Amino acid sequence: MRNPGPTLALILCVAASPLSGQTNPLVHEAQAAYDSLDFAGAIRAGQRATRERLPAADLVAAWRVVAFAFASLDSARQARDAFKQAVFLDPDWAIDESRVSPKITSLYGLALREVLVIRSPTADSTTFVVGQGGVGLRFEVTRTARVQVKVSGAAGTGIVDSIRGDGRLAFRWDGRLANGAVPEAGIYTVVIEATSGRDSYARSLRLRVTPGIVDTANHLASLPGYDLLPETVVPPRNWRPFGLSLLTSAVAGGAALALESGQLGGGPHRELAGISAVSIGIGVLSMLRKPAPVPSEANLRYNRIVRDNLSRENARIAFDNENRRRQVRLTIAPLGSASADGSGR
């Protein structure tokens, strides 16, 4: 075997069967012929099947067999035409490039760029506040076209956005309809329209929209991480009480002794000595006792700042809550594609 390329391509073509699980006998016959490498037979049976009134899935399968068979016979134009028919019937169908020969894949790619279809439209399941968040809408346009996305439902219609482009495109619906109206609960349809010259194509996607109220925040009793500090602190023990009591006794006692009348003779001073002893004892006891708390200026300033910030934060929360009470939260649940509609080539 000098050149194994054609043989390998042939094996790849057959290994990647273009359909599976079809019930129509003609489609089965075409598939069987294709599997037996009877490409002419596969084309004949497939074309007969495409002229029948078959279900869409069988028609798509028949066109794929025809396209694969033409591609295997190197009939590029017929293969592209057959692929285009299959794409029109099932825009989301894609070739598994890892299992199909590059020759067939490239023909499929050429066919795809010659038709205008919208493929794989999807929407996120999400919850957002109208005007602040949004739901992502993604799809693929096979050819450069002007694309417009609209949303319609019970509460009205709104244009989401429009753009000229191709390939993977993404839009975001912020939940508003025309004139800023907010949707009511119900099923809404996202219509994606692509127009290129005389060709146009449209697909739709259904969404279940559930409006709800936006949660409000509670006012704060304290700032997280910023606890208030004690406004008084207990200073360390010191000698002051003892010193004061000693000084008091000394001053009063000294003055009394100094003022005594010499004419009256010196007394025993029992009273002065006794009270001075009691006084000094009280001073010692007071010195050993835990001192009185004193105001802490630093803590007071800190608490004032924390309270000011708490007030500001609560004012901001109140302002936000006022706004939130006017807002609507939407819950979006995609329900799948509704239909596809195209015209032109």
Add this chain to the structure above:
Amino acid sequence: MKTPALAVSMLLAVPAAAAGQQLRLAIMGAGSDYREQSASLAFDGTGGAGRVEIAAGRFTVAATGSRLSFVRTATAAVDAEPFVWKELDLTGRFRLVSIVSVEVGAMRRWIEPDRAAQAVRVAKVGLRADYPLAPGADAGLRAGYLTGATFSGGGAAKAGLALGFGLSYGAKRRGPRITADYDFLRINRETTIGNRIPVPIQSSTARVGLLLIL
């Protein structure tokens, strides 16, 4: 005389305390050294004393009453007669700044028998400092000028001086405390008949007891 004064004070005290003011009641044991004219008239006395104080804002009114029995000291003349002293001291105080107050008042001392010692009536004006030592412990120092003295035995006094200090100690700012205070009083009495002969009066009184702050 003392009983009606105390009753009036108590009646005044109840609404004062209820309005958030402070009422202080003290009952104390007292000991005193009393001297008159010379060392031959020296007496030791013991007895009891009571005090009522009502404080409202910067104002304080205090009444102190005491009853002491005096006997002569060992150095006194043998004919010095024992006597009973009853004293009532009424004082009004006004706090000027921080811990400093000005006080005015009057003191009256009765002696039984009246020949044994001099009964006295005197007015006083002075300054007082009250300061805290610790939570539940306070100290006070006072000094006063005595004037307008009259005596049961005649004579006159141009001036007199009163000194004193006191402390109290308890578990809390309000409630029961122990209290101790000391008063020194000297009046320069002189005879007014013939030559003016100095016959001074001097007393040192210590009181220790229980104070209740409401």
